[in-house]
Amino acid sequence: xxxxxxxxxxxxxxxxxxxxxxxxxxxxxxxxxxxxxxxxxxxxxxxxxxxxxxxxxxxxxxxxxxxxxxxxxxxxxxxxxxxxxxxxxxxxxxxxxxxxxxxxxxxxxxxxxxxxxxxxxxxxxxxxxxxxxxxxxxxxxxxxxxxxxxxxxxxxxxxxxxxxxxxxxxxxxxxxxxxxxxxxxxxxxxxxxxxxxxxxxxxxxxxxxxxxxxxxxxxxxxxxxxxxxxxxxxxxxxxxxxxxxxxxxxxxxxxxxxxxxxxxxxxxxxxxxxxxxxxxxxxxxxxxxxxxxxxxxxxxxxxxxxxxxxxxxxxxx
Numbered sequence: 001x002x003x004x005x006x007x008x009x010x011x012x013x014x015x016x017x018x019x020x021x022x023x024x025x026x027x028x029x030x031x032x033x034x035x036x037x038x039x040x041x042x043x044x045x046x047x048x049x050x051x052x053x054x055x056x057x058x059x060x061x062x063x064x065x066x067x068x069x070x071x072x073x074x075x076x077x078x079x080x081x082x083x084x085x086x087x088x089x090x091x092x093x094x095x096x097x098x099x100x101x102x103x104x105x106x107x108x109x110x111x112x113x114x115x116x117x118x119x120x121x122x123x124x125x126x127x128x129x130x131x132x133x134x135x136x137x138x139x140x141x142x143x144x145x146x147x148x149x150x151x152x153x154x155x156x157x158x159x160x161x162x163x164x165x166x167x168x169x170x171x172x173x174x175x176x177x178x179x180x181x182x183x184x185x186x187x188x189x190x191x192x193x194x195x196x197x198x199x200x201x202x203x204x205x206x207x208x209x210x211x212x213x214x215x216x217x218x219x220x221x222x223x224x225x226x227x228x229x230x231x232x233x234x235x236x237x238x239x240x241x242x243x244x245x246x247x248x249x250x251x252x253x254x255x256x257x258x259x260x261x262x263x264x265x266x267x268x269x270x271x272x273x274x275x276x277x278x279x280x281x282x283x284x285x286x287x288x289x290x291x292x293x294x295x296x297x298x299x300x301x302x303x304x305x306x307x308x309x310x311x312x313x314x315x316x317x
Contacts (some may be wrong), residue, residue, distance in 0.1 A: 002316055006064070017053050037083075043074050054066070068109055100142070108284075120167065153186055186209040208231050262293055
């Protein structure tokens with residue numbers, strides 16, 4: 001079995017390579033029309049070019065798993081801006097997609113925590129649909145819309161978890177089916193446990209992304225080892241290996257915050273459970289030091305008996 005490791009958004013080893021340069025609506029609103037347009041075009045071009053730089057860095061280091069920034073296009077979903085960000089960068093989007101496909105990379109998006117489908121307020125759901133559509137349209141421009149996933153959390157509880165879960169099912173189907181089929185759900189660190197998230201995934205026939213750190217701080221009587229078979233089953237229709245998230249607590253007091261690196265002692269029970277299950281998996285590292293944290297963990301695992309490093313970001317067990 002193979003475990004592949006990746007990271008989120010920015011390769012810290014690269015100079016000035018942020019793919020998340022942004023512009024606030026307040027600053028946008030202060031500028032003349034031509035200046036507004038030029039600023040949006042400039043920042044988006046920089047973000048897309050830096051995404052290419054990061055992808056080339058990943059290829060050079062044998063890292064095949066990567067989460068792209070949700071902030072590639074500044075103000076893309078703001079109701080008072082709404083601009084055509086596809087046409088001017090059609091070739092750049094295609095170049096990103098071609099590079100991903102050529103090197104068999106696995107990429108994804110993870111919209112922010114405000115993209116949710118449990119709210120009793122209709123405008124929250126409407127905004128979630130707009131945001132999911134924005135991410136899907138970028139994937140379509142890259143030619144990756146049938147392959148890459150958009151990962152979200154279930155959402156808030158709003159005083160009654162059962163009612164909120166019912167609303168999720170009601171609101172989620174308002175999203176275009178093509179986008180729903182590329183969506184994954186992740187257990188969170190405060191509200192929806194792994195078991196609860198898994199139940200929703202099974203009902204909606206969408207894959208579950210299991211977050212071990214979130215499970216560790218937000219679980220009831222569930223044992224994640226006993227959930228693995230069902231979690232893997234949610235991915236069967238995609239033909240892909242399941243994706244997991246891994247980070248470790250920053251401190252005993254700040255247990256929900258992510259540490260700079262992944263504590264291997266914290267991670268090993270999770271890794272060993274996957275080893276015992278015996279099937280390959282992809283693991284997104286969510287540590288603060290991003291690419292450096294992913295590479296360090298792979299190096300540490302590769303030194304353990306029974307674990308063989310086969311690529312910059314992959315371990316064979």
